[in-house]
Amino acid sequence: MHAIVIEDGQPSWQPVPELISPAAGEVVIKVAWAGVNRADLMQRAGHYPPPQGASDILGLEVSGVIVEIGEGVEHLNQGDKVCALLEGGGYAEKVKVDARQVLPLPVGFDLRQGAALMEAFATAWLNVFMLGLLSEGERVLIHAGASGVGTAAIQLCSALQHPCFVTVGSDEKLAFCRELGADAGHNRHQGSFVDAVKAWGGADLILDPVGAGYLPDNQRVLNMDGRLVLIGLMEGRKAELDMGRLLMKRQRLIGSTLRSKSPEAKGDILAELALHVWPRLENGEIKPLIDSEYAITDVEAAHQHMTQNASSGKLLLKIGAL
Incomplete structure (x- = not known):
């Protein structure tokens, strides 16, 4: 598996160890797209370390397809197209996450749009x-x-x-x-x-x-x-x-910070999204706003674009074709 690794402050797409199998209540997602957030820039600069036990790979939101499911996960299935809220690890080919932090894409949405929703x-x-x-x-x-x-x-x-x-x-x-x-x-x-x-x-x-x-x-x-x-x-x-x-x-x-909240608390937030926000996305009342997209190997250009405050809406990184 590959992921973005930061060395001497610079990002590069490198081989990293494969993920271990998901524990009870977790899923593994093959990542299609990752969203870019200011927290990524802060972490890269050394000002916003990931919570204890979280991946040190950048990336707080992804869209993709579930490829593995841990014991006890009932609302998701292998092959589901989903988006997920993460503590870290999104700038990678795969990510493992608590299933409470994952939602199926709104009806009619593709994976590119799904990556612009969660954060x-x-x-x-x-x-x-x-x-x-x-x-x-x-x-x-x-x-x-x-x-x-x-x-x-x-x-x-x-x-x-x-x-x-x-x-x-x-x-x-x-x-x-x-x-x-x-x-x-x-x-x-x-x-x-x-x-x-x-x-x-x-x-x-x-x-x-x-x-x-x-x-x-x-x-x-x-x-x-x-x-x-x-x-x-x-x-x-x-x-x-x-x-x-x-x-x-x-x-x-x-x-208020979202990243450090527990999986249970994030699950409560996602339940509210499913109830109040997903229906409005599906009927077109609201929509994700995407400014621009970059290949994962062009992450430096995406970060520079965000640093310049030039965007209107989300910046996305394309990681895999699904």
């Missing part, structure tokens, strides 16, 4: 609806709106009739997000988003992958009882928190 929609659903506790009529501010997670969150908010405001890095990305269902937005290169969001009506929930650089302005635009869900640190990890504003407006700051 984006699981992250958006978990943080906006499960942790963010979004209720009827509440308004959402989505930072990095043209990202994979951002485009998923926009579509889910639109489908469930929650107004959303996005921040993005260009007017072209803003137009793209508006077409997806965003009500309004702001180009971050034109200064602070505070006045624009306040004029829009403020935010009851903020989905933020940016971190320290946005904390003061996030607090300024949160409405009473507003929630800030932090999912990334693109602009740093330390900032000054206005505890007076936090107290008087009853604001809540929620930190």
Whole structure:
């Protein structure tokens, strides 16, 4: 079997040891496509090690075909076309994963589309609806709106009739997000988003992958009882928190990572996806947004594209023909 190996900071496609047979509750997937995520870049740079016991191969989501099944797995069968949420190991010809972290592809979807689903929609659903506790009529501010997670969150908010405001890095990305269902937005290169969001009506929930650089302005635009869900640190990890504003407006700051959650917790999230998101994908109400695709041997080019913040939607790596 082959996988991407990082040596001296550089990726290469090399032979690696074969996977051992799946334990009870696990499956082995022959990988067709892998999704690219910022966590991959962080791990490659040495800033985001995999959870204890997880593969040190990059890759947090794949699509492919099940080739082996461990004892006790009943909702999946050998030969099923699936997508999976991983702790690691996705940039490889095969991956072994807890079956609770695997779903059959939505009806009508191919493996390429399936690789763009898991991280984006699981992250958006978990943080906006499960942790963010979004209720009827509440308004959402989505930072990095043209990202994979951002485009998923926009579509889910639109489908469930929650107004959303996005921040993005260009007017072209803003137009793209508006077409997806965003009500309004702001180009971050034109200064602070505070006045624009306040004029829009403020935010009851903020989905933020940016971190320290946005904390003061996030607090300024949160409405009473507003929630800030932090999912990334693109602009740093330390900032000054206005505890007076936090107290008087009853604001809540929620930190969230998906990768380190247990298989049981991930299974709960995937069950929600199957119930609330998969039907909307199947009827065309929402869709995965794919920016571009690369051969697995061109992973360096894919990572550079993500580093440049040039994408609108997911970046994919093609690993096997299935």
